[in-house]
Amino acid sequence: DIVMTQSPDSLAVSLGERATINCKSSQSILYSSSDKNYLAWYQQKLGQPPKLLIYWASTRESGVPDRFSGSGSGTDFTLTISSLLAEDVAVYYCQQYYTTPRTFGQGTKVEIK
Amino acid sequence: EVQVLESGGALVQPGGSLRLSCAASGFTFSSYAMNWVRQAPGKGLEWVSSINNNGGSAYHTDSVKGRFTISRDNSKNTLYLQMNSLRAEDTAVYYCVRGIVGATGGVFDYWGQGTLVTVSS
Numbered sequence: 001d002i003v004m005t006q007s008p009d010s011l012a013v014s015l016g017e018r019a020t021i022n023c024k025s026s027q028s029i030l031y032s033s034s035d036k037n038y039l040a041w042y043q044q045k046l047g048q049p050p051k052l053l054i055y056w057a058s059t060r061e062s063g064v065p066d067r068f069s070g071s072g073s074g075t076d077f078t079l080t081i082s083s084l085l086a087e088d089v090a091v092y093y094c095q096q097y098y099t100t101p102r103t104f105g106q107g108t109k110v111e112i113k
Numbered sequence: 114e115v116q117v118l119e120s121g122g123a124l125v126q127p128g129g130s131l132r133l134s135c136a137a138s139g140f141t142f143s144s145y146a147m148n149w150v151r152q153a154p155g156k157g158l159e160w161v162s163s164i165n166n167n168g169g170s171a172y173h174t175d176s177v178k179g180r181f182t183i184s185r186d187n188s189k190n191t192l193y194l195q196m197n198s199l200r201a202e203d204t205a206v207y208y209c210v211r212g213i214v215g216a217t218g219g220v221f222d223y224w225g226q227g228t229l230v231t232v233s234s
Contacts, residue, residue, distance in 0.1 A: 038214075038219065040219075040220050040221070042158075042221070044158075049208055049224035049225065049226055049227055050158065050208075050221070050224055051224070052220065052221060052222045055213075055214065055220045061222065093157065093158055095158075095160075095221075097214060097215070097219025097220055100160075100163070100172045100217070101160055101172075101174045101175070102148075102160035102163070102219055103160065104157055104158040104159070104160070105157075106157050107157045107158075
């Protein structure tokens with residue numbers, strides 16, 4: 001199974017500041033023939049189901065604000081919130097869909113400093 | 114509007130069985146793969162099962178193989194998860210999730226509100 005490891009487990013960021021979450025896969029999730037990374041990011045607010053933010057490592061889902069961006073390739077990926085708003089307080093998960101079983105990172109909790 | 118609505122969660126004794134249902138609306142159900150993803154209380158997300166759009170291919174995580182079966186009825190726009198030989202570690206909120214990308218929908222774009230399964234004596 002591909003193990004997804006996120007860092008940090010939690011972070012506190014001031015309103016308007018940048019938040020950066022890292023995700024590392026135990027093997028490459030770059031499919032060479034398509035040059036696509038099989039990596040998605042989700043946001044889960046308290047008491048709600050997760051919401052898809054980004055897939056193909058950097059493609060924003062429709063309706064997701066452009067302060068959310070994804071980057072990286074191979075085994076190392078990053079989710080960046082460029083200017084944190086109060087509504088961004090949540091747990092963020094990365095997930096690989098390169099193979100089954102689909103696996104998630106353990107989650108990163110983002111709070112306001 | 115895309116909607117998926119789970120039902121069937123309950124308190125069940127270890128070794129018991131339960132069938133979850135998920136009613137889908139607002140999209141062409143038969144065109145999409147579907148998934149079950151669970152979340153134990155206070156824990157992270159765990160993919161459980163996937164099924165392709167016509168029900169011809171299904172996959173389960175190792176911990177539920179031989180105990181859980183995912184299925185669908187496209188005439189009823191409904192997804193199912195038959196859960197047998199339930200264990201305490203199966204206690205979780207079970208989400209019905211639409212999948213996109215690939216035959217078994219590896220990207221989870223629409224999530225239901227979830228249904229709680231509690232396995233306890």
